[in-house]
Amino acid sequence: xxxxxxxxxxxxxxxxxxxxxxxxxxxxxxxxxxxxxxxxxxxxxxxxxxxxxxxxxxxxxxxxxxxxxxxxxxxxxxxxxxxxxxxxxxxxxxxxxxxxxxxxxxxxxxxxxxxxxxxxxxxxxxxxxxxxxxxxxxxxxxxxxxxxxxxxxxxxxxxxxxxxxxxxxxxxxxxxxxxxxxxxxxxxxxxxxxxxxxxxxxxxxxxxxxxxxxxxxxxxxxxxxxxxxxxxxxxxxxxxxxxxxxxxxxxxxxxxxxxxxxxxxxxxxxxxxxxxxxxxxxxxxxxxxxxxxxxxxxxxxxxxxxxxxxxxxxxxxxxxxxxxxxxxxxxxxxxxxxxxxxxxxxxxxxxx
Numbered sequence: 001x002x003x004x005x006x007x008x009x010x011x012x013x014x015x016x017x018x019x020x021x022x023x024x025x026x027x028x029x030x031x032x033x034x035x036x037x038x039x040x041x042x043x044x045x046x047x048x049x050x051x052x053x054x055x056x057x058x059x060x061x062x063x064x065x066x067x068x069x070x071x072x073x074x075x076x077x078x079x080x081x082x083x084x085x086x087x088x089x090x091x092x093x094x095x096x097x098x099x100x101x102x103x104x105x106x107x108x109x110x111x112x113x114x115x116x117x118x119x120x121x122x123x124x125x126x127x128x129x130x131x132x133x134x135x136x137x138x139x140x141x142x143x144x145x146x147x148x149x150x151x152x153x154x155x156x157x158x159x160x161x162x163x164x165x166x167x168x169x170x171x172x173x174x175x176x177x178x179x180x181x182x183x184x185x186x187x188x189x190x191x192x193x194x195x196x197x198x199x200x201x202x203x204x205x206x207x208x209x210x211x212x213x214x215x216x217x218x219x220x221x222x223x224x225x226x227x228x229x230x231x232x233x234x235x236x237x238x239x240x241x242x243x244x245x246x247x248x249x250x251x252x253x254x255x256x257x258x259x260x261x262x263x264x265x266x267x268x269x270x271x272x273x274x275x276x277x278x279x280x281x282x283x284x285x286x287x288x289x290x291x292x293x294x295x296x297x298x299x300x301x302x303x304x305x306x307x308x309x310x311x312x313x314x315x316x317x318x319x320x321x322x323x324x325x326x327x328x329x330x331x332x333x334x335x336x337x338x339x340x341x342x343x344x345x346x347x348x349x350x351x352x
Contacts, residue, residue: 002028002298005085005095007075009034009062010042011280012269013101015287016294021065025298031093033071033085038062040124041347042103043280046151049121049130049227050158052319060347075102075237080262097264097294100251101287102238104270104278107231113209114146118228121151133225139165144214144223146206147230148172149180150315153189155227157317160196169199171214171221173230176202178323180277181313185323185330192317232278234271246273256293256303257286264297266290280347281310314340 004020006013009032017032024030039060047053062070071093077086078098085093106122108114119133120126137143143159145152148170156168170177170193176186177193177200193200207215214221233239233249243259244252250273251259257272259265268290269283276282285308296303312326314336322337323330331339 002096003031003094004028004097004099004294005031005033005093006099006101007033007078007085008101008103008269009036009039010101010103010269010283011039012283012287012290013099014039014060014062015284016099016101016268016291017068018063019288019291020294021063021068023295024067026067028067028298030065030068031071031095032062032068033073033075033093034062035072035074036124037070037072040127041344043347044344045121045124045127046155047158048124048127049134049155050162051131051135052158052162055124055128078237078241080259080265097297098266099287099290100238100265100267100271101269101283102235102271104232105235106228107233108228109231111206111208114206114228117209117211118146118226120228121155122232130227134159134163134166134227137163137166137224140167141224142167142169142222144221144226145170146214146226146228148174148177148200148202149229150178150313152227152229153177154316155229156198157192157196157321160198161318167199168197169201169223171201171204171206171216173204173206174202176200181325182328182330185325185332188323188330188332189317192321232270238271248273250274255305257290258293266293276308276310279310279313282308285310314343316340 006016041058044058073087073090076088083095106120119130143166145156152170156170178186178189204216207217214223251267252273253267254260257266268286270278289305293303314324316322316337322340323332324336
């Protein structure tokens with residue numbers, strides 16, 4: 001009997017499970033490990049934090065199948081030599097094939113107080129707490145978002161629609177919001193924020209955080225609630241692994257998404273070193289390929305993979321406007337927002 005263990009039920013891990021269940025040999029067993037009994041659609045956490053969608057709307061139930069066993073728990077260690085996964089306060093789990101799809105956590109870049117005095121949208125649990133903190137901001141209080149990338153922009157815009165009374169500010173170390181994107185797209189987003197009274201401050205070098213205060217060198221910036229969207233890194237378990245990594249701390253894998261020093265151990269999503277920026281789309285594409293590889297190897301065949309091609313990026317500015325990038329072409333306005341809604345509907349239908 002072959003035991004396949006998938007750690008993490010996010011976009012990558014759940015794709016592996018669904019693809020494998022379609023063509024799993026009768027003697028194989030599949031184990032999906034997650035802390036929760038459902039996946040949260042992470043691309044929509046900004047809306048949950050802003051209070052414009054309910055928790056239930058962005059949940060996807062895990063599949064039920066006679067060859068799939070759910071394991072609920074917190075992974076504490078992976079013994080690659082003996083092929084065993086260890087958990088907090090429960091029995092370890094052995095494997096023949098292992099997929100590490102545990103996602104990411106915030107990167108605080110060593111800034112003192114950042115983890116203690118800001119809130120996060122990196123997990124469903126932390127996003128729920130962030131919603132509560134944002135919800136409790138007094139009328140005309142101050143919300144500060146650290147980081148003007150996709151996550152920061154989406155939460156600022158969504159919150160502007162749900163809390164017209166709150167003062168919203170984005171702090172970024174670059175020279176503009178969405179600085180990694182073409183100038184036309186940067187200008188469109190910045191103009192939307194100016195029209196909707198969202199303050200943008202660039203070239204900010206945060207030195208520390210304390211309760212209610214963000215220190216930009218000598219300047220003290222007051223803030224009732226601070227949301228951190230200024231970078232990600234692999235989860236702490238992966239950070240502890242003493243294996244070759246790229247400068248972002250992601251594990252180096254071979255052409256089969258496999259650890260070179262640990263055959264049949266695959267790494268996908270935010271923990272895997274790739275020539276693309278981390279995204280739900282990339283994790284899903286890697287998950288599809290890893291399922292193909294595992295299936296081929298179970299049949300004693302050589303896997304054949306095509307090159308991963310990503311379709312682009314979509315972002316929302318509230319419920320009526322959005323932006324996107326398809327190849328080198330920026331999309332602005334209502335159409336990319338409608339496309340994003342369609343992608344969400346498709347994700348829920350596909351995973352659900």
